[in-house]
Amino acid sequence: MKKLGDVVVVAPDSPQSGMGHAITIGETLRLYEEDIFEDVVAFKSSGTPADCVKLAKHHVLKERKPDLVVSGINHGSNTSISVLYSGTMSAAIEGALEGYPSIGFSLCDYSSKAEFDHLEEYVYKICKQVLDHGMAKGVALNVNFPPKRNESIRGIKICRQAHAKWQEVFEERFDPNGRNYFWMAGNFVNFDKGEDNDEWAIANNYVSIVPCQYDLTAHHAISQMNQDWNWEMF
């Protein structure tokens, strides 16, 4: 990011896997400046990824408007339905809500030895395109990179979110006091046969970019509900 402009970091002070679009309500937030990167103003916060964007806007940047909000690189996939559970993407969507061009980056590799170096040119290129072309109002990009394979990355695909889900498995265990507890684990199940979605792109060694928005309205369902349902009981 330093090649593109002045960088200000506001990051959570602990892992935020599965944090979704959670925000901190009814509890206090901490925010401390940290001297960790050269030529970069950096803060750490006790809040969620979405909190960090709000703190950056209202407390750190105040009147200064960022040219770009970037979240990640997340260590692990945020393709398909994972966008709902993703703290990384919720920060990007929070940025879009504020009217800023916003991008969430993720690497589809959960290995502790995952390599990130080869992504640098792609991150730069994608950010540059967004800075040059702007972004449609209310849209944030969900960018996922394939894991490092023998073949180099084949290119970039603009995609829709694949139709897929997590199939959870709960493993029951007992603590030293004999009380039970659960570990949640999940298997990703892809129902999507199309080739225009992010799962297909990653499987075929492309970078996937899904433009995302935050209007959850199922517009197609409105007229049907108005037509078929009976609301006249009262």
Added chain:
Amino acid sequence: MKKLGDVVVVAPDSPQSGMGHAITIGETLRLYEEDIFEDVVAFKSSGTPADCVKLAKHHVLKERKPDLVVSGINHGSNTSISVLYSGTMSAAIEGALEGYPSIGFSLCDYSSKAEFDHLEEYVYKICKQVLDHGMAKGVALNVNFPPKRNESIRGIKICRQAHAKWQEVFEERFDPNGRNYFWMAGNFVNFDKGEDNDEWAIANNYVSIVPCQYDLTAHHAISQMNQDWNWEMF
């Protein structure tokens, strides 16, 4: 709900305001049966609202398929953009993801003295409509009730999500050790001039029902990005 069928409750053991679609990753979950309602099987969990739906499906109900997933009534509004931050609605969306007809209910009244009794017939009516008509695949209903006013509720409106946002204010304070901390507060700002949205419905004393879905793809942005942007650098 007991008028409509057999009820199984799986609820978080603590307040979940602003929890969004968070799930518990890398930490254990607790789940205990509680004898709190007559003729109702009830569990409490240390997890988030979305976790509770997953636990209900995979551990509590196992092979039994629910006819309806109901979340709430939330004490406070989940209209418009608040759907993103809402644990109540994330539980309903999680239900829709699993293929169950799902509804999140909220009362647009933050008062500790908020009255819920007058909503019972509406909750019953809306659930009955969903059981009778079924729900479009992948759709969950976001139902909001107006606060109790002198005039009685005027009816039910099927709506789209209003275009609005929270404008945060961070109040900085200092703890007894002199370290700073923040309270986040927010003002709701409604940009929407339309009359087909949930904010309009609530302001005009209607019950609002927004059908919601979980495909965040900004489909309208895909062709534009394919047309205008240059991805051919590599």
